[in-house]
Amino acid sequence: MPVNDVSPRRHGTPPLHSPLQRVIGPRDGPAPSPPSPGPGAAPFPPDRKPLRMNLVTRILSTPMARQCALVVADERGVLAVHGHDAIVDRVLAEAGAISAASEPGSRVFLALPHGPDLAFSVLATMASGRIAVPLSPELTVEEVVTLARRFRPSMLIHRREGVEGLPDGCDGIDPDAWERAVEVARRRPLGAPVDVAADAPAWMVFTSGTTGHPRGVVHAHRSLDGRLPMDRGWTGLRAGDVIVHAGQLNWTYAFGLQILDALRLGATSVVYTGPRDVHAWGPLVARTGATHFAAVPSLLRRILKHDDRADRFRILRTTLCAGERLPEEHFERWRKTMGHAPREALGMSECSTFISSGPLAPPKSGFAGRPQVGRRIAVLNEESPDREAAPGERGILAVHRTDPGLMLGYADDPEATRRSLQGDWFVTGDLVRQETDGYVQHLGRLDDRMNAFGYRVDPQEVERAVLQHPHIAEALVTETSVRGGELSLIGVLIVPHEGRCVDPTSIKSRLDSSLAPWKHPRRFCVVSALPRSRNGKVLRREADRILQQSGQSLE
Structure with missing residues (x-):
């Protein structure tokens, strides 16, 4: 199939006889535009919150959703295009198979590769009234089994070899068995997504935060x-x-935008399953005629540095970035090179994104944006979290507990859920500063703070100082132990600009004028790239391991 066949207009508007449409009835007239709340208007007024619903019905039964498409592509081109009706048919067939093999409200682990099968299975699990738990494809079989023993799912749908030792009550289903079950269910698919309480669990994702221990x-x-x-x-x-x-x-950043939002709003979502090389994205954007590109800031930087055809991104209307702070230098370079400024957002697995730049808040270098219309956020005083910080004062970001996007809690851990709340506020742990114009600047994580000689130090503050060196492109600061764990010091990984060398003496002399002595890194290591997850987020604990093995003194 030609790559340029991704436009939903080529598939036509699906007819109104899909299984979901038979349930809800036909809709007259053209697909409407998305709702446009005015300033101060709440997009989710309390008197309109449903008592019973199913998230999947709300996604796939909107008039706009009839125009949606899910495109699968790799480095060779487009592999498949799934229109609205094909998505609905697959989701309801899988939902029927899940309903036949598990109890309502139980957890279903999905250890599937990144791609459309994972998307369909997550939607099907939620449609059946079970709890979808998508797992990272990077997890080993041992890690998957360990999580299953801890969180006790009723099913594990997987494509792994050697899955053994699952807890009692958990059925491990391999690809062949799963496809046979789905084919049987196609003869009698789920008639429609199961309505459940609006507050019923729908899906669960794992986050380790900075603790290193997975939380659901x-x-x-x-x-x-x-x-x-x-x-x-x-x-x-x-x-x-x-x-x-x-x-x-x-x-959640990817699944939310590509599945929950794109399908609901009638957009075409391009799921790329090829090698995740920096040079893959420009050709994909150009071939598919993309209007939106979403990534972490570090990928935007690598595109600017390594893609000699970065101008291909100029066809985009919007670049979205989240997951970490976008340095001001890279914000300006992307804006000048691509002809539009990237739209940043600040969020987390517990509440998705709630502060952003966009149509209602123009992008501003160095700032994540403003609170989205309808959100209730606060910046709490660091010393007295029962009161708010003054404008311009650093504090801890919090989201009101009534936000419908806020998590129900941490799975099987009521104590951790309780600790995350301060009165009516969910405390994010993000350190921010909110200016009088409402824009919010991200300053780091409260729990990333390091202990150096008894002083508490923010790694982002040290990173900003290190990056003032003209030969340093990237830096990652973390706490590292020496003398068998007897002493904690500040260490830094350094990525030089291409063709440049970094003299330790020059680093130290520059830091002498910008940081107090106790904030200085005492160990360093020059690396070709910072350690990151497959989604591009920096791994501070991996930085500590590198410093332990290869770090040198910066005294």
């Missing part, structure tokens, strides 16, 4: 309402748009 973040079916402010506050996504995301679908 549980979201309700009503969490879809928590995404509505993003339509106008960040993405500007609408029917007929084409979105390419560089992340993997087990990540």
